Amino acid sequence: MSGFLIRKMWKRRWLILCLLLGNILLVGTISATPMFNTATMTRILRQEMRNFQVSRNILPATVAFEYGFNAINEENRISGYETNRDYWLPHSIAELGIPVEQTIRTDIMGRWAFLPVVTRENTTRVRTPHLLALENFDTFIELTYGRLPSPELVNGNTIEVIASEIVLFNQNILADEKLIATDIYTDDPDKNLYIHVVGIYTISEGAELIWSTLRVNQNTTLLMNPELIHSHFIPNYHNNYRLTTRWLYALNPNAMSATRTAHYLNTLEQHRERFGQFYNENISPTIHLYRQQANQLSTTLLVLQLPMFIMLALYIYMVSRQILQLEQNDISVIKSRGASRGQILGLYIM
Numbered sequence: 001m002s003g004f005l006i007r008k009m010w011k012r013r014w015l016i017l018c019l020l021l022g023n024i025l026l027v028g029t030i031s032a033t034p035m036f037n038t039a040t041m042t043r044i045l046r047q048e049m050r051n052f053q054v055s056r057n058i059l060p061a062t063v064a065f066e067y068g069f070n071a072i073n074e075e076n077r078i079s080g081y082e083t084n085r086d087y088w089l090p091h092s093i094a095e096l097g098i099p100v101e102q103t104i105r106t107d108i109m110g111r112w113a114f115l116p117v118v119t120r121e122n123t124t125r126v127r128t129p130h131l132l133a134l135e136n137f138d139t140f141i142e143l144t145y146g147r148l149p150s151p152e153l154v155n156g157n158t159i160e161v162i163a164s165e166i167v168l169f170n171q172n173i174l175a176d177e178k179l180i181a182t183d184i185y186t187d188d189p190d191k192n193l194y195i196h197v198v199g200i201y202t203i204s205e206g207a208e209l210i211w212s213t214l215r216v217n218q219n220t221t222l223l224m225n226p227e228l229i230h231s232h233f234i235p236n237y238h239n240n241y242r243l244t245t246r247w248l249y250a251l252n253p254n255a256m257s258a259t260r261t262a263h264y265l266n267t268l269e270q271h272r273e274r275f276g277q278f279y280n281e282n283i284s285p286t287i288h289l290y291r292q293q294a295n296q297l298s299t300t301l302l303v304l305q306l307p308m309f310i311m312l313a314l315y316i317y318m319v320s321r322q323i324l325q326l327e328q329n330d331i332s333v334i335k336s337r338g339a340s341r342g343q344i345l346g347l348y349i350m
């Protein structure tokens with residue numbers, strides 16, 4: 001039986017080869033189509049992320065969590081901060097399933113009311129800048145004058161800060177000037193805090209996108225050393241500090257997959273319900289825009305792929321029919337020798 005089968009295949013070897021090639025192409029095309037569609041959709045999603053960055057001039061896949069110290073009662077303030085920092089934030093980012101490229105922490109206090117220690121005006125003008133502590137701030141700025149601020153309270157009561165030229169102009173503050181905070185320890189003047197402008201900075205080249213994403217008002221912000229927040233202001237918190245800590249997670253948009261967009265949206269919605277007003281992200285608008293385009297693109301891809309499937313199916317049908325026509329004489333000979341229909345069918349199925 002096997003010898004007969006081999007002889008038959010060798011006799012129609014070119015037709016058999018064409019039939020085998022057609023089947024391989026059809027199976028391969030059908031198997032590869034989902035991967036091709038997924039790759040195309042993922043490319044469109046990532047392109048939408050890049051378009052978002054170019055049009056808004058901010059990072060395209062960010063998630064931000066805030067912790068407002070004054071929004072939490074005094075008994076749970078520090079423990080709540082530590083729980084958010086050590087558990088909820090890493091846990092929430094892990095739920096999303098997108099790799100983190102960069103984490104940027106900012107601590108902002110303000111607005112405090114300041115007056116120059118040395119009066120230089122006929123009328124008193126209160127300055128109300130924000131005090132910003134930016135993690136690794138020295139990598140995002142270039143000093144044009146002076147030095148970086150100290151990580152400690154100088155003389156136990158002075159916060160060293162650096163400022164941009166526009167802040168100095170808008171707030172009417174001078175370089176090297178010392179100012180007193182008038183609205184922090186109103187019940188105990190002996191504890192008064194001061195700021196001392198020890199330097200002037202400008203945004204470093206290549207860091208513009210980070211500053212745009214952080215949404216920091218350059219007109220009203222003085223930079224302080226973040227170590228002071230950890231060592232003094234959080235352990236010795238006072239309601240008048242009005243401190244808000246913000247963690248910005250810059251995620252990798254090139255690691256996002258089109259097959260997981262529903263998961264991303266569901267997880268982001270869970271985060272909004274969990275953190276409320278202390279949560280912000282810019283991923284879901286881009287995903288919604290992508291999904292509108294994806295529905296149209298899926299139909300387009302199907303229309304383009306369907307003729308290819310039909311052509312391959314017709315090719316296999318035509319080759320099979322040609323083989324069958326050529327085999328009709330041999331089938332007649334086998335029937336004349338007493339073979340049943342089942343035996344003939346079994347032989348060709350083999």
